[in-house]
Amino acid sequence: QVQLVESGGGVVQPGRSLRLSCAASGFAFSIYPMHWVRQAPGKGLEWVGVISYDGNNKDYADSVKGRFTISRDNSKNTLYLQLNSLRPGDTAIYYCARSSTGYTTSWFYPFDFWGQGTVVTVSS
Amino acid sequence: YVLTQPPSVSVAPGQTARITCGGNNIVSKSVHWYQQKPRQAPVLVVYDDADRPSGIPERFSGSNSGNTATLTISRVEAGDEADYYCHVWDTTSVFGGGTKLTVL
Numbered sequence: 001q002v003q004l005v006e007s008g009g010g011v012v013q014p015g016r017s018l019r020l021s022c023a024a025s026g027f028a029f030s031i032y033p034m035h036w037v038r039q040a041p042g043k044g045l046e047w048v049g050v051i052s053y054d055g056n057n058k059d060y061a062d063s064v065k066g067r068f069t070i071s072r073d074n075s076k077n078t079l080y081l082q083l084n085s086l087r088p089g090d091t092a093i094y095y096c097a098r099s100s101t102g103y104t105t106s107w108f109y110p111f112d113f114w115g116q117g118t119v120v121t122v123s124s
Numbered sequence: 125y126v127l128t129q130p131p132s133v134s135v136a137p138g139q140t141a142r143i144t145c146g147g148n149n150i151v152s153k154s155v156h157w158y159q160q161k162p163r164q165a166p167v168l169v170v171y172d173d174a175d176r177p178s179g180i181p182e183r184f185s186g187s188n189s190g191n192t193a194t195l196t197i198s199r200v201e202a203g204d205e206a207d208y209y210c211h212v213w214d215t216t217s218v219f220g221g222g223t224k225l226t227v228l
Contacts (some may be wrong), residue, residue, distance in 0.1 A: 035217075045158070045166065045209055047217035061216065095165060108213040110156035112177060114165040 002026040002113045004096050009118030012086055020118055022079040022096030027113075030054075030074035031102035035111060036081050038092035048094070050107045051079070057105065064090075086122045093117040127210055127220035134226040141197040143223045145210030148191060153212040155193040157186060160222075161206045169208075170195060202227050 008020040022034070036048035049060035051070040058070050069082040079096050097111035128146040135141040145155060155173050158166035168177050170186040173193065183198045197204055205227045210220040 044222040045160075045211075045219040047219065050217075059216070100168075100171065110154075110168055110171040110211065111158075111166075112168050112171075114167070116165050 002098070004098065004113060004115035006094065006096055006115045006118035009094065009120045011121045011123060013124050014087060014122055016086055018083045018086065018120060020081040020083065020094055020120070022081075022115055024077045024079065024096075024098075027098070028102065029077040033099040033102075033104075033107035033109075034070075034072065034079045035097045035099060035107070036068075036070060036079075037095045037097055037111070037114075038090075039095070039117075040089075040092045043092075046092075048081070050099070052105060052107065053102060059107075083120065086120075088122050091120060091122050093119050125212070125214035125218050127212065127218055129208075129210060129220040129223045131221070132224045132226065134228055135197075135200050136228045137200055137202060139200055141200050141204070141225055143195045143197075143208050143210075143225065145193040145195070145220050146191055147193070147212065150193050150212065151188050151190055153188075153214070155186065155188050156211040157184075157195045158209045158211065159204075159206045160209065166209065197225070200225075200227055 003025045005023045035050045067085045071080045095117045096115045098113045100109045100112035157170040159169045160166040173188040174186045185196045207222045209222045
C-alpha cells in the first residue's frame with residue numbers, strides 16, 4: 001500500500017533553516033510528481049510547491065519562493081523540502097502528497113495520497 | 125484565483141449535506157474535494173468534479189456548474205463530520221478555505 005512518512009520537523013528560531021524528508025513506499029516513486037502542502041495551526045491547506053518526477057522541474061508558491069527548495073532522490077524513494085530564512089508565519093504542519101498521475105511532465109492533478117505530516121514551529 | 129466555501133454546514137444524520145465552492149467560471153476547471161478529520165491528513169473523496177477514488181462510498185458525489193461546484197454527501201453519518209476542502213489548479217494550486225461539516 002502507498003505510504004508517505006514525513007520527518008525532520010521541530011522548533012527552530014526565525015532566520016534559521018530546516019530540512020524535511022518524506023519517505024515513500026508501496027508505489028513507483030520515480031514516476032510521480034510530488035508536492036508539499038502545509039497547514040498553519042487552525043487554518044486551511046496551503047500548497048507549498050511541486051517537483052516533477054525526474055526532479056528537473058519545480059514550482060513554488062509565491063509565499064515561499066526563494067526561501068524553500070524541493071528536491072528528490074529517486075534512488076532512495078525520498079522527497080525533501082529545504083526551508084531557509086524561516087519566519088513565524090511558516091509555522092505549520094507540512095504534508096507531502098502524491099500527484100495522482102505519473103509518467104507525465106504535468107502536475108495539474110489532484111493529490112491522491114498524503115503523509116501524516118511533520119510539525120514545524122518557528123519561534124524565538 | 126479565489127475559491128469561496130461556507131465556513132460551516134450542519135446536517136442531521138441520514139440527511140443530505142451540500143458543501144459549495146464558489147469561483148469565477150469554476151465550471152472551466154476540474155474541482156477536487158478532500159476530507160480532513162481532526163488530527164488526520166486530508167483524504168481525496170472526489171476528483172475531476174464528480175469521480176470517486178476507490179474506497180470512497182457512493183454517498184459522496186460532486187457536481188460543477190457555472191460559478192459553483194458542490195460536494196454532496198447523502199445519508200450523512202456521524203463519521204462524516206470533518207473539514208472539507210475544494211481544490212483547483214489555476215496558474216498555481218488553489219484551495220478553498222474549508223467547510224466544517226457538523227453532524228447534529
